[in-house]
Amino acid sequence: MRDAPSDALVVAQVLGGDKEAFGIIIRRYEPGLLRFATRMLGSPDAAADAVAESLVRAYRHLAQCRDLEHLKSWLYRITGNRCRSHLGRRHTGDVPLDDAPPLADPVDTWAVLERGEQVALVERALAGLPEEKREAFVLKHIEGMSYEEMSAVTGARIPTLKMRVHRAREALLAALKELV
């Protein structure tokens, strides 16, 4: 079986005029970008808009990507910026979680909650985090990035990111204790 072409090779194809080759980049990174944007924005529809805008922007500025070894970080950085832009247009706290079920009865436990309810509860707790902490937590624990990769995505220093992740964990654990 042939190895998948490297990002650098695919980008070279695109810059050589092969627009269709950009589909490889999309297929490679779309799932993670959509997951990241969904957790940042709290809405799959808004996330789809943000990721679509980000990918078109990435295509248009592909030649401006200065380090093809870190194309992934570049795409996440663009998407993170689009998410911030979307969030900036919203009122504070206007995270569409209307579909979330009501808070669990205090006698419920985490173990007996249905999976859908668990997801909704965690989403609600995540949505309650400040933007920077939410971003750091999502990149670390949901996208599985190292602190070095997170630094490339956010531009923040590693100690700063560690502190954001630590604070996010504390807030999330506290929220989960209250919710369940």
Next chain:
Amino acid sequence: MTVIDPRLQEALDGERDPATLPVGLREAYVRLLAATELLREPPAVSVADRVMAEIRSDAATSVTAPAGAARRLTQWFTRPRAVTLRLRPAWTLALAAALAALLLLPGGQAAVPGAEEGIAQFVGHFPGARSVEVVGSFNDWRRGALPLSDEDHDGIWHGAVVLPTGQHEYMFVVDGERWVADPLAGRYVDDGFGAGRQNALLIVRP
């Protein structure tokens, strides 16, 4: 807010074996990981078709060199025209001969740019560099479109291009990998990608 025991943070950062945590911390460890696992489900939607449709339908999204820029460049090199120099004081004397040779067309005729065009002169001091080129908003940041030259190997690289009047962002690319904002540009703008890096800004006047 609950302050988490540093040992739990270390375990969550992969710096400590979670099996060494006390029972209470291990429960918190499991709970937090279980919560994040719930959020890892792959999204059910895809924007691939939407993005590719936009890329295919919009000619403006081409990331290859714009035909108009190539045509203008060709016209500039094949027509007599006047020269607008953008010299930097520190290197004026050293560069004068090179710039004159570069900007005067065969026969010593002066160039005359179009009403909405000007000539941008790029000069950079990169001793020891093997190659230097300019990428910018005017060539879609495409590598290889505007190489600079250093014929006498004194580390001063230069080149010129005719550009539409207005503002253009640009960067030097040294040895094919190091992106450097022109230290003498005087004006800079954020590159828009959120890492705090800046592009040099060039203003071309007619």
